[in-house]
Amino acid sequence: MAFNIGLSGLRASQVDLDVTGNNIANASTVGFKGSKAQFGDLYSSGFLSSGKMSVGSGVKVQDIKQSFAQGSISGTQNGLDMAIDGDGFFVLSNNGQVQYSRAGQFSIDKDGFVVNSQSMKVQGYQADGDGNLSGVRGDLQIDTDNLAPRRTTxxxxxxxxxxxxxxxEVIRQSYEVNALDPSDATNPAEEDTLTFTYDDNRTSELTFNGDQQAREIAEQLNELPGVTASARTTYDIDPALIQPDTNFRIQGTDFSIPGAPDVADAGEALSWLQDAINASPLNTINATNQGGQLRLIDSRGNDLDISRVDDDGNLDQDGSGAAILDESVRGQVNELVLDRTVTVSSANGTDGLLATADPSVTRTxxxxxxxxxxxxxxxxxxxxxxxxxxxxxxxxxxxxxxxxxxxxxxxxxxxxxxxxxxxxxxxxxxxxxxxxxxxxxxxxxxxxxxxxxxxxxxxxxxxxxxxxxxxxxxxxxxxxxxxxxxxxxxxxxxxxxxxxxxxxxxxxxxxxxxxxxNGYTTGRLSGLDVSGEGVIFARYSNGQSQNLGQVSLATFANADGLSPVGDTNWVETFESGQPIFGAPSTGTLGSISASSVEESNVDLSQELVNLIIAQRNYQANAKTIETSDAVTQTIINLR
Missing domain, CATH: 2.60.98.20 (Flagellar hook protein FlgE)
Structure with missing residues (x-):
C-alpha cells in the first residue's frame, strides 16, 4: 500500500516539476500564461466502508490550471506590435481555423494582411475608402497603395x-494733363517741371521737355510712390481717304487695301483696314469704327505716324502735289492720379503739363x-x-x-x-x-x-x-x-x-x-499608428491620415476552459463557452497598447522556489518507497 502511495507521489511531483520547468522555459515568451499543477488525494474506501479508519491511497493530478493574469507591458520598435491591457484575446485565422492569442507580435505579409509570426491572419473590422469602420469581421488587410487625391468640396x-x-476710404486726386508739344499754338510750352510733395515733407522733382513722348512721361511719373499716370494717342482717319485699292503706312507697316471684287466700296475698305490693323504686329494700336470714322488708339502713348502711300511706297499726292495724308500725332498723358499723401505743383502753372490748378477729388x-x-x-x-x-x-x-x-x-x-x-x-x-x-x-x-x-x-x-x-x-x-x-x-x-x-x-x-x-494631394504610405481602441491609422506623405481597420478581440465566459495548442495560442472548447467578439475598450474588453507586447506573466523567482519544493516532495516520496521496500524485505527475510 505504502509503495503505491509513494509511486503516486512521485508521479505527481514529476508533473509538478514538468509544469514548473515549462513555466521557467517560457519566462520570456511573449503572451505566455503560466500554469500550476493542482493535486487531489485518493481514498480506496467504498460507499459502505467506515470513513473513520480510511487510509489514503496517494495523490493524483486533478488539473493543470493556467493563470490568465495580466503580464507586464513593454515597448518595442514595431508600430504593429500590440498588447492587450485588460481582458480579451486576439483573434487569428489559421487557414480557416480560429485561434486566440495574447501574443501581439504582428507584421504585414506580401499581400498586405496583418499576420503573426506563424502567418496566421489577424481578424478585425475593415474600413472603407472614407475611413469608416464596418461591423463585419474578417482578415485585416492594410492597403499600401498611394492615397488617391481628393478635391476640395x-x-x-x-x-x-x-x-x-x-x-x-481711398482719396483719388485726378489732374487733366496738357501735351508738351512745341508745334501746338495753344500750349507752346516746351518744358515743364513738376514738384511732388509728400506728407512727410519729402519732395521729388521731374523735368519734362517737348522731345519726350507721352509714353516716356507716363513711365517717369509711375516710378514715383503714390503717383499713377497713363498715356494715350488717338487719331481719326478721314473716311473719305479710305477707299478700295489704296495703301496706308502706319508706324512703318504698310497696309494695302485690295480693290474690286474683294473690296467693293468705301465701307468695305474701312472694315478691311480695321481688321488688318488689329491683326497686325502693332499690338499697342487698336482700330475701332467710331460712327463711320476709323479711330486709331495707341494705348501706350507713343507718337503715331500715319500716311497714305502709292503702290511704289511714296507719299500719295493730290493734283497740286501735296501729300494726301502724312501725319505725326503727338500722344498725351491723359490722366495723372495722386493718392491723398501727395500734392503736385507745376513750374509753368496751367500753361505747363497741368491743365488745371486744382484736382478733382473722389472718395471710394x-x-x-x-x-x-x-x-x-x-x-x-x-x-x-x-x-x-x-x-x-x-x-x-x-x-x-x-x-x-x-x-x-x-x-x-x-x-x-x-x-x-x-x-x-x-x-x-x-x-x-x-x-x-x-x-x-x-x-x-x-x-x-x-x-x-x-x-x-x-x-x-x-x-x-x-x-x-x-x-x-x-x-x-x-x-x-x-x-x-x-x-x-x-x-x-x-x-x-x-x-x-x-x-x-x-x-x-x-x-x-x-x-x-477636406481636399488633399496624392500621398505615399509613410507609417502606421494604432490607437487604444485598436484602430490602425495610416500616415501619408501628404500629411493625411486615414483609418484602415480595427483589431477585433474576443472574450470567454470561462477562459480557463480554453485549450492550449502551442505557439502561445488557444482554441475554443465546450468548457470555455462561445467567444464574444468586439472592439477594444468596449464592454469588458481591454484596450490596446501600441508598439508594445505583453510579457509572460511567469514570476521567475516564485518558480525557482516552486522548483525547490517540487524537488523536496519528489525526494520525500522516494523515501516512502525506499522505506516500504525495506520493511517488505525484512518480512521476506523472516524464516
Whole structure:
C-alpha cells in the first residue's frame, strides 16, 4: 500500500516539476500564461466502508490550471506590435481555423494582411475608402497603395473681424494733363517741371521737355510712390481717304487695301483696314469704327505716324502735289492720379503739363485686390482640384458702411489671383465673387449673402496650370446649369462650399481662428499608428491620415476552459463557452497598447522556489518507497 502511495507521489511531483520547468522555459515568451499543477488525494474506501479508519491511497493530478493574469507591458520598435491591457484575446485565422492569442507580435505579409509570426491572419473590422469602420469581421488587410487625391468640396473658415475698424476710404486726386508739344499754338510750352510733395515733407522733382513722348512721361511719373499716370494717342482717319485699292503706312507697316471684287466700296475698305490693323504686329494700336470714322488708339502713348502711300511706297499726292495724308500725332498723358499723401505743383502753372490748378477729388472704398488700401484684411489657404493639384484661395475682407443698423463686411474670393464669381448666364467670364457677411449685435454672424446657415457656393472656378491654361481637372458647374448646395457625392465639378457660420465680429484684433478643408494631394504610405481602441491609422506623405481597420478581440465566459495548442495560442472548447467578439475598450474588453507586447506573466523567482519544493516532495516520496521496500524485505527475510 505504502509503495503505491509513494509511486503516486512521485508521479505527481514529476508533473509538478514538468509544469514548473515549462513555466521557467517560457519566462520570456511573449503572451505566455503560466500554469500550476493542482493535486487531489485518493481514498480506496467504498460507499459502505467506515470513513473513520480510511487510509489514503496517494495523490493524483486533478488539473493543470493556467493563470490568465495580466503580464507586464513593454515597448518595442514595431508600430504593429500590440498588447492587450485588460481582458480579451486576439483573434487569428489559421487557414480557416480560429485561434486566440495574447501574443501581439504582428507584421504585414506580401499581400498586405496583418499576420503573426506563424502567418496566421489577424481578424478585425475593415474600413472603407472614407475611413469608416464596418461591423463585419474578417482578415485585416492594410492597403499600401498611394492615397488617391481628393478635391476640395468644403472649406470651413473661422475668423474674427475687428468691429473697431473703420470703413476704408481711398482719396483719388485726378489732374487733366496738357501735351508738351512745341508745334501746338495753344500750349507752346516746351518744358515743364513738376514738384511732388509728400506728407512727410519729402519732395521729388521731374523735368519734362517737348522731345519726350507721352509714353516716356507716363513711365517717369509711375516710378514715383503714390503717383499713377497713363498715356494715350488717338487719331481719326478721314473716311473719305479710305477707299478700295489704296495703301496706308502706319508706324512703318504698310497696309494695302485690295480693290474690286474683294473690296467693293468705301465701307468695305474701312472694315478691311480695321481688321488688318488689329491683326497686325502693332499690338499697342487698336482700330475701332467710331460712327463711320476709323479711330486709331495707341494705348501706350507713343507718337503715331500715319500716311497714305502709292503702290511704289511714296507719299500719295493730290493734283497740286501735296501729300494726301502724312501725319505725326503727338500722344498725351491723359490722366495723372495722386493718392491723398501727395500734392503736385507745376513750374509753368496751367500753361505747363497741368491743365488745371486744382484736382478733382473722389472718395471710394472700391475693392481692388492689387491695392492693399482697398481691403482691411486678407488670408490665403490651399485647396485642391480633382487631380490633387494645389491652388491658392484668398479671402479679402472689406468693412462696409453701417446701413439700417446692420453691421456688414464684404468677403471677396479669388483663386490663384483670378475671379471665380458665377456669371449671370450659362457661359461667360467669371465675375467678381463678393459675399456679404451680416452680423448680429452680439458679434455672431447672422447670415452670409442672406443664407442663415453661413454657406456660399463657389461655382465658377476653372483650375489652371502655371501657364494659365485649364489643367484637365473637373471644371465648374454654374448655378444656371444646376450647380447648388449641398455638393453632390461623388462630386463632378470644381464647385465647393465655404462655411463661415463660426465667423465673429468682436472688438479684438483680426485673427484666423481655424481654417479647414477636406481636399488633399496624392500621398505615399509613410507609417502606421494604432490607437487604444485598436484602430490602425495610416500616415501619408501628404500629411493625411486615414483609418484602415480595427483589431477585433474576443472574450470567454470561462477562459480557463480554453485549450492550449502551442505557439502561445488557444482554441475554443465546450468548457470555455462561445467567444464574444468586439472592439477594444468596449464592454469588458481591454484596450490596446501600441508598439508594445505583453510579457509572460511567469514570476521567475516564485518558480525557482516552486522548483525547490517540487524537488523536496519528489525526494520525500522516494523515501516512502525506499522505506516500504525495506520493511517488505525484512518480512521476506523472516524464516
Amino acid at each position: 468644403r472649406f470651413d473658415s473661422e475668423v474674427n473681424l475687428d468691429s473697431r475698424e473703420s470703413v476704408l 472704398n472700391t475693392f481692388n485686390p492689387e491695392d492693399q488700401r482697398t481691403y482691411n484684411h486678407a488670408t490665403s489657404s490651399t485647396i485642391y482640384d480633382s487631380l490633387g493639384n494645389p491652388h491658392t484661395m484668398t479671402q479679402y475682407f472689406v468693412k462696409e458702411p453701417v446701413t439700417g443698423g446692420e453691421s456688414v463686411w464684404a468677403m471677396y474670393i479669388q483663386i490663384d489671383g483670378e475671379d471665380v464669381g458665377d456669371p449671370p448666364f450659362t457661359t461667360g467670364e467669371p465675375t467678381r465673387a463678393r459675399y456679404e457677411l451680416e452680423f448680429n449685435s452680439d458679434g455672431s454672424i447672422a447670415s452670409v449673402d442672406g443664407d442663415p446657415d453661413g454657406q456660399v457656393l463657389i461655382s465658377n472656378w476653372t483650375p489652371k496650370d502655371q501657364s494659365g491654361q485649364p489643367n484637365g481637372s473637373d471644371g465648374p458647374l454654374p448655378i444656371a446649369n444646376g450647380g447648388q448646395l449641398p455638393i453632390a457625392d461623388p462630386p463632378v465639378s470644381s464647385n465647393f462650399a465655404i462655411n463661415m457660420n463660426e465667423t465673429t465680429q468682436y472688438g479684438s484684433s483680426f485673427g484666423v481662428v481655424d481654417q479647414r478643408q
